[in-house]
Amino acid sequence: MRSCGCYCVFEARHARDHGISARGAGAVQSSLGEAHMSNWRSAGSIALAGVLNWAVAAGAQEPPRAEGATEAAKPQPARAPEPPSAQAVLLGQLCKIDIKGEKKDQWMRLPKAESSVTQHHLTVGGRSFDYTATAGTLIIRDDEDKPIASIGYVAYVRHDAKGGVRPLMFAFNGGPGSSSLWLHMGVLGPKRVVVSDPGPTPAGPYRTVDNEFGVLDKSDLVMIDPVGTGLAHAVCDHKDDEFFGVDPDIDSLSRFIMQYVSDNNRWTSPKYLLGESYGTTRGAAIVNYLRERAFAFNGLILVSVATDLEAIFAELPGNDRPYAVYLPAYAAVAWYHHMLPTQPAALEPFLTEVRAYAAGPFTAALLKGDAIPDAEREAVAGKMHEYTGLPAEYLKAANLRVAQGAFTHELLKAQHKTVGRLDARFVGATMDPLEKYSDYDPQ
Structure with a gap:
């Protein structure tokens, strides 16, 4: 229409x-x-x-007609x-x-920014202060000033900060496709959810406590939910999947940051950006995007860095680097779960040895590809068994290359258990004992 x-x-x-x-x-x-x-x-x-x-x-x-006027009265001059x-x-x-x-x-479908503002008191490490919590949405607009998305956020602003201008930190998780819940309620916010560590977390209700690990004593905080997560969604004729790409994701969150700073008069505040996992890739890109638009951050904080994707995804054809990077981590997990054929007394000296082997003989063996001699293959498989606890025959069948999902599935396979991908202390039941890779994280 x-x-x-x-x-x-x-x-x-x-x-x-x-x-x-x-x-x-x-x-x-x-x-x-x-x-x-x-x-x-x-x-x-x-x-x-x-x-x-x-x-x-x-x-x-x-x-109004004059008194006595009829329908045939002459029209009045045009006004x-x-x-x-x-x-x-x-x-x-x-x-x-x-x-x-x-x-x-x-x-x-008229987009409308909404917010809920509450007042709170926090005591951490013997220090007490008041703060304002704002849970809301901001409508971001394109270059033609048309609404394109509603971005969800939760902001915390301390009341009694003294000395200089109060710092402001923006933070988000990664995925892509994750809300900011995990950093918000687990690490950065003034409250955190109490969970069993490590162990399965039962259904709610959950207990929250003052977060002694939070940042509000040092900086104000804005937790951001990208489009498609939390309360964030596209508006008007736009659809969420328009924002599911590297560039539109960066653009939309950059617009939110600039608008929040303007709406809340925080241009003179020292500004920091924190991202986790894919959020580190996003964060670095946002810093560059805004720098080209005369908006500068004072610092970038990278948590669980995922900026070098070739060091993470071993599934990429011909990419052997992740296997060398994974080996020390596999060794630490096997040590924690007591799956090594000979259990070292201390972890750090053991990992120092594994790192040296991974960067030297193991990497050299991988680079030989199909040309690796059988004797060397046997020797490397034996050493990997010593460091990971996985059977040597399995390691040879895997061509000395064990992907992350394969390791989490195989380590406790005899117990019908799978270890966590993000935190390997967590253990869960194996969904399918016949599968080669674990596609879920029991954490």
Whole structure:
């Protein structure tokens, strides 16, 4: 449907200027509805038709007739047009809504930023202070000032900060596709959820306590949920998947950061950006994106760095580097679960030995590919068994290359258990004993 705001205002003014009665104006409205509102849902049509009658009638009153005048009285000289009535202008704005797309039942999808503000007190490490918590959304706009998305956030601002300008930290998790829940309620926020560590967390309700590991004593904090997570979503005719890409993800969060800083008058605050996992890749890109737009951060904090993806994804063809990087981590996990053929007394000296082997003989063996001699293959498999606890025959069958999902599945396979991917202290039941790789994380 085309925008009809201009027609609505024109018809109201035309009716008033030419002395058309409210009944006649209703006929104008009726024809307008037939021409421009045919694809509106009936409920919406009825509602707008009522508003239109009200607006036109209010803005198009018949001029008073002289006493004794008849219908055949001569028309009065034309008057200069007056500004449209408030009702007509309001109607014009209502009619500018373009109703189309898959969600036709939501015929008035006007994006609205909302927030809930509460006051709190926190005591950490013998220090006490008050702070304001704001949970809300901000509507970000494109370069043409059109709404494109509603970004969810939770902000914490300390009250009694003294000395200089209070720092401001923006933070998000990674994924991509993760909300900021994990950093928010586990690490950075003024409250944290108490969970068993390590161990399975039962269903709620959960207990929260003052977070002694949080950052609010040093910096104000804004936790951000990207589009498609938390309360964040696309608005108007946009869809969430438009933001599911490297560039639109960076662009949307950068727009949020700039708008939050402007709305809350924080331009002079030292500004920091913290990202976790994929959030480290996103964070570095946002710093560069905003620097090119005259917006500078004072610091970038990278948690669980994932900026060199070739060092993480061993599944990439011909990419052997992750296997050498994984080996010390595999050794530490096997040591923790007592799966080594000979258990070292201390972890650190053991890991120092494994790191040296991974960077030297093991990497050299991998680089030989199919040309590796059988004797060397046997020797390397034996050493890997010593360091990981995995059977030498399995290691040879895997061509000395054990992907992360294969390791978490194989280490405790005899116990029908799978170890955690992000925190290998966590253990869960193996979903499918016959699978080669674990595709879930018991954490």
